[in-house]
Amino acid sequence: MSKRTPTTLSAESVCYSFDGRRDFLVDVSLTATSGECWGIVGPNGAGKSTLLRLLGALSKPSGGTVRLDGVSLEAMRATERAMRIAYLPQRVPAAPGLTAGEVVLLGRYPHRGLGLFESANDVARARDAMALTETAAFADRRLASLSGGEAQRVHLAAALAQDPEVLLLDEPTTALDWRHQLAIFEILRRMADDRGVGVVVVTHDMNLAGRYCDRVLLMNQGRSVCQGSVADVLRPEVLAPVFDVDVTSIPIEGRSVAMLVPTDTRRGGEQPGGTGK
Amino acid sequence: MRHLSAARFWGTISACVGGLAVVLVISPGIGTQWDAVGWRDAWSSLLAGDYDSMAFTIGFDLRLARTLLALQAGVTLGLCGAVFQTLFRNALATPYTLGVVNGGSLGALLAVKLGLAWSFLGLTSVSIASFLGSLIVIGLILLITRANRRMGTAELLLAGVTMGLFCSAMMMLVTYLSNQRETFSIVRWMMGSLEALGTQQSAPSLVLLLPSWILLLLQARGLNQYLLGEDVAASRGVNIRRLQLTCLIFASLATAAVVAVCGPIGFVGLVVPQMTALMLGRDCRLLLPASALIGGVFLAMCDWLSQIAMGLWAAISGSASASASLPIGVVTAIVGVPIFLVLLYRRGSFAE
Numbered sequence A: 001m002s003k004r005t006p007t008t009l010s011a012e013s014v015c016y017s018f019d020g021r022r023d024f025l026v027d028v029s030l031t032a033t034s035g036e037c038w039g040i041v042g043p044n045g046a047g048k049s050t051l052l053r054l055l056g057a058l059s060k061p062s063g064g065t066v067r068l069d070g071v072s073l074e075a076m077r078a079t080e081r082a083m084r085i086a087y088l089p090q091r092v093p094a095a096p097g098l099t100a101g102e103v104v105l106l107g108r109y110p111h112r113g114l115g116l117f118e119s120a121n122d123v124a125r126a127r128d129a130m131a132l133t134e135t136a137a138f139a140d141r142r143l144a145s146l147s148g149g150e151a152q153r154v155h156l157a158a159a160l161a162q163d164p165e166v167l168l169l170d171e172p173t174t175a176l177d178w179r180h181q182l183a184i185f186e187i188l189r190r191m192a193d194d195r196g197v198g199v200v201v202v203t204h205d206m207n208l209a210g211r212y213c214d215r216v217l218l219m220n221q222g223r224s225v226c227q228g229s230v231a232d233v234l235r236p237e238v239l240a241p242v243f244d245v246d247v248t249s250i251p252i253e254g255r256s257v258a259m260l261v262p263t264d265t266r267r268g269g270e271q272p273g274g275t276g277k
Numbered sequence B: 001m002r003h004l005s006a007a008r009f010w011g012t013i014s015a016c017v018g019g020l021a022v023v024l025v026i027s028p029g030i031g032t033q034w035d036a037v038g039w040r041d042a043w044s045s046l047l048a049g050d051y052d053s054m055a056f057t058i059g060f061d062l063r064l065a066r067t068l069l070a071l072q073a074g075v076t077l078g079l080c081g082a083v084f085q086t087l088f089r090n091a092l093a094t095p096y097t098l099g100v101v102n103g104g105s106l107g108a109l110l111a112v113k114l115g116l117a118w119s120f121l122g123l124t125s126v127s128i129a130s131f132l133g134s135l136i137v138i139g140l141i142l143l144i145t146r147a148n149r150r151m152g153t154a155e156l157l158l159a160g161v162t163m164g165l166f167c168s169a170m171m172m173l174v175t176y177l178s179n180q181r182e183t184f185s186i187v188r189w190m191m192g193s194l195e196a197l198g199t200q201q202s203a204p205s206l207v208l209l210l211p212s213w214i215l216l217l218l219q220a221r222g223l224n225q226y227l228l229g230e231d232v233a234a235s236r237g238v239n240i241r242r243l244q245l246t247c248l249i250f251a252s253l254a255t256a257a258v259v260a261v262c263g264p265i266g267f268v269g270l271v272v273p274q275m276t277a278l279m280l281g282r283d284c285r286l287l288l289p290a291s292a293l294i295g296g297v298f299l300a301m302c303d304w305l306s307q308i309a310m311g312l313w314a315a316i317s318g319s320a321s322a323s324a325s326l327p328i329g330v331v332t333a334i335v336g337v338p339i340f341l342v343l344l345y346r347r348g349s350f351a352e
Helices: A048-055 A078-084 A100-106 A120-132 A148-161 A178-195 A206-212 A236-243 B006-029 B039-047 B054-087 B100-113 B125-147 B153-176 B180-190 B199-217 B220-226 B230-235 B240-262 B268-280 B284-317 B328-347
Strands: A008-017 A023-033 A037-041 A063-068 A085-088 A166-170 A198-202 A215-220 A223-229 A245-250 A259-265
Touching (some): A008 A048, A008 A198, A023 A037, A023 A048, A023 A063, A023 A198, A023 A215, A037 A178, A048 A166, A048 A198, A078 A085, A085 A148, A085 B230, A100 A120, A148 A166, A148 A178, A178 A206, A206 A259, A215 A236, A236 A245, A236 A259, B006 B039, B006 B054, B054 B199, B054 B240, B054 B268, B054 B284, B100 B125, B100 B153, B100 B180, B100 B240, B199 B284, B220 B230, B284 B328
Parallel strands (some): A037 A198, A166 A198
Antiparallel strands (some): A008 A063, A215 A223, A245 A259
C-alpha cells in the first residue's frame, strides 16, 4: 500500500433532521483530507455520531451535501463508496460463531466483486491489517471469546482490511484500558502518516485527541462551536462553557500539548449540556 | 488464518450431495411393506424396463416420490431456518417464526371446516387454502414493515409472533365449533405428513421452491456482513433493505409452499441449521447450502424411520394400522433431539 492521490471527504453545511421537526444537526461543515486526522469532540447528544453517519452515507442529510472528491455520496454506487470509505460504529454486535480472522476478511467484501472465495490478495491484506493491529495471534479464536480491547482491535483490523481512503470511527477507545486506548490511536496516526488515509474519529478523550489529531471539531447541540488546530480548539476557555465544567490545563514536560482535566462541574448555570437526549 | 477455501467449500458440498445421492439410491427399497417389495426388486424392475410391475410402482411411484417430497421439504426448512437465524441474529428463529405456519394452519382448518373438496393442478383444497392463509400473513407483515420504515428485526419478530398468536386463537375458536371428525382431521394435519401423494403434489410446489432456493443462496455474502450489524453491512455496500426483503419474502413463500403440502413439520428448521453451524461454522456461504442439503437428507431418513417403525408395530401387534407411518414431526424430534444435545454438549455454545 502506497500513498495515493489525495482524497477529500467534505461535509458542506449539512443538516440532519430525524423526523422533519427537530434538527439534530444544523449547518455543520468539515473537510477531511488524506493523511490528516480529525477529532470530533463535544458533549453527549451534540451530534457527533450523526455527523459521522452522514460522512459515511449511513444517513442522508436533510440539507447540504457530503462529497468525496467533489462527487456527492448519494450519486455514488454503494460498493464504490464502500471501497473508499470505511466506518466503524461504536458497538459492533457480537457475531456468533465467527473467528477473528473471518471477521477481518469480511472487511474485503466491497473489493471482491462477484467472487465467492477470498483471493490470495484478500488474505494478504487481512494478514497485513491483523499484523498492524497486533491481532494476528488470535486469528483463529472465536470473536466472542476475546476481551473487549481485543475485539475492538479486530473490528479496526476489518476496517483497515477494507483498504479505505477515509476511515470513520465512532468512539473507538471507549471501554478500553489505557494501553489499548493509546495503541488504537497510534494505529490511526500511522494509517494517516504512512498510508495517507484520512481519519475522522469521534472521541470523548480530549487528551488523546490533543496528542494524535491534527485538527479538531468541537460540537454542541447539533452545531459546530469551533474547528481548527488542536492548539486553537482544545483550550480550557473554549471547552469549559461547552461542557459546563471547570477545566484545568496541566503542562507536560517535553510535550507541546498540555493535559486537560475537568476539575469541577460549574454550579449555578443550570443549562443542560447536550440536546437533552 | 482459517478461511473458507474453494477446496473446503466444494469438499463439504460434495459430501452432502453424496449423502443425498445415497438416500435416493436406497429410497426405492424402504417403506412400510419392505418384505413385499425389496430394494433389489425395485431396482431390477427399473433395469428390466418393467414399468407396469408392482415392484416398480411401489419402489418408484410411491417410495421414491415420497422421498423426493421429503427432500424438498427438508431442503427448504433447513435453508430457510439458516436464513432466518442469521437475519434475526437469533438462535431460536425458525422458518415458522413469522407466523407463516399459523396462517397456513388456519387456512387448512377453514378448508376442512367448510368441507371444501376440490383440487387444482393436483393440489387439494386444503393445500391451497393453507398456502393462501400463509400468503395473507406474509402480506400483512410486509404491509406493516412498509408503513413503518424504521422497523428493525426485533419489531418484525414481534409482528410475526403476534400474528401467529392471533391465527392460533382463531384456530382454537374454529376447532371449538367443529365436530369430532373435523377436529381429528385437523389434528392429524397439524402433525405434518409426507403421506404419498406422489409427484402430483411435489411438482407444482417446486416451481416456487427452486427459484426461492437460488435467490436465498445468493444472499449468503450479504448475510455474512449482516452478522456484524446493519451499520457495518451498509457501510460495506450491502443494500440492507433489499437483503431483508428478499430473505423475508422468499423464505416465507418457500416455507408456505412446504407447509401447504406437508403440514407444519417441526424441528427441522430450528435444529438442522444449528447442527450445521456447530459442525461447519457460521459462514453463510457454506452454512446455507450445507444446512439445506443436510435438512433434506435428515428429513428423508426420518421419514424412513417413521415407516419402518410403523411397519414393525403392525408386524408385532398383528393389526393393520389406519396409518402407514408415524407422524413425521414426532420422528424428527425423537431422532433430532439426542443428536443435537450431544453436539451441544461437545461443541459448546451458539452465542460464541
